Amino acid sequence: MRKKYGKLQTKENIIVFPGMVDRLITEGLKHAEDFQYDLAVDSLRQALTFTEPNEQALGIYAYSLYEIGEFEEARTICEELLKVGPTYYFETMELYVTVLIELRQFSEVTQIVESLLEENVIPLDKVDKFEQLLNLNMRVGKEIGETPLEDVPHNNQIDSTLFQYETFLRFSEDKQQQLLVELEGEDLAPIEQELATIIEGELTSPITKSFALLLMAHEGIKRTVTIDKFGHCADVVPKGLPDPSETKGVESVLKLTGDQLLQNPTKLEMVHDLIIRQSFATYPFEWFSFEEQEVAEAYIKYVGEMLGEDVKCEGKLYELFMKIDMIFEQRSI
Numbered sequence: 001m002r003k004k005y006g007k008l009q010t011k012e013n014i015i016v017f018p019g020m021v022d023r024l025i026t027e028g029l030k031h032a033e034d035f036q037y038d039l040a041v042d043s044l045r046q047a048l049t050f051t052e053p054n055e056q057a058l059g060i061y062a063y064s065l066y067e068i069g070e071f072e073e074a075r076t077i078c079e080e081l082l083k084v085g086p087t088y089y090f091e092t093m094e095l096y097v098t099v100l101i102e103l104r105q106f107s108e109v110t111q112i113v114e115s116l117l118e119e120n121v122i123p124l125d126k127v128d129k130f131e132q133l134l135n136l137n138m139r140v141g142k143e144i145g146e147t148p149l150e151d152v153p154h155n156n157q158i159d160s161t162l163f164q165y166e167t168f169l170r171f172s173e174d175k176q177q178q179l180l181v182e183l184e185g186e187d188l189a190p191i192e193q194e195l196a197t198i199i200e201g202e203l204t205s206p207i208t209k210s211f212a213l214l215l216m217a218h219e220g221i222k223r224t225v226t227i228d229k230f231g232h233c234a235d236v237v238p239k240g241l242p243d244p245s246e247t248k249g250v251e252s253v254l255k256l257t258g259d260q261l262l263q264n265p266t267k268l269e270m271v272h273d274l275i276i277r278q279s280f281a282t283y284p285f286e287w288f289s290f291e292e293q294e295v296a297e298a299y300i301k302y303v304g305e306m307l308g309e310d311v312k313c314e315g316k317l318y319e320l321f322m323k324i325d326m327i328f329e330q331r332s333i
Helices: 020-033 037-050 055-067 071-083 089-102 106-118 124-144 173-181 189-200 206-219 248-260 265-282 292-306 316-332
Strands: 009-011 014-016 225-229 232-236
Touching: 020 037, 020 055, 037 055, 037 173, 055 071, 055 089, 071 089, 089 106, 089 124, 106 124, 173 206, 189 206, 189 225, 206 225, 206 265, 206 316, 248 265, 248 292, 265 292, 265 316, 292 316
Parallel strands: none
Antiparallel strands: 009 014, 225 232
């Protein structure tokens, strides 16, 4: 029997099921306890996308980022924590200073630590630790030269090896999609072929294909790619493609269901959330060979069954809905 859901939440058209965020945070904390900091970062990064972060999760996230060498992001998270005056202020400050040393911000470290020591605000049991950090900062600075981070040349080129198909498939689906999301706004020309291969690959999940195709659409890439999903195949040119929730077919089904459920706002919200979510999985296809009215009525019944209503859901359209739901559930496990 299919799972019956409570009220769905959305964040930028991504559906968040009840309990999902809490589970991700719990998993993240457990991974950190087991020293699996890369997994902790993956889980907590997802959770913090959908909810206001609590202090514990944010602190563990910052520490895990430091452990896997993501120093710039660790610095940003520490700064966010310090602004709100965390319960473990000096533990956070200690991590922040350590991150700054890794980033070669020697002058800033000296200024911060000397100021704290002069003001006598550091707890006695932590004074030695901050003095050690200050000495380490001075020693490392002398060994490599105090070159400000801003003066160090940065290589902002995309690491194309991550997107080579055999390498890309080794990552979890969540990691694949995170890598693609991080490309938004970048010049995709150096990895255009790699993205096309990801979209056309038989082993790429439909959701990951959508992320890659949407990236190419936003970049206005004109090349033709062949995309195969749910037994349907087509050649498409990304340039000019609308976002999944903005296609004519999806907008039509949203309107039809909205008109029918005008007096039932709770069910309407669930139906619209599901339509938007599933349209992302089928992108750039809309409803394949099904009529829009048929699709609208099917979504209303499908959600009705989730809510325990006595409705009959059967046929190819419902099988498609269940298949897409299964893909999303497996991705979130």
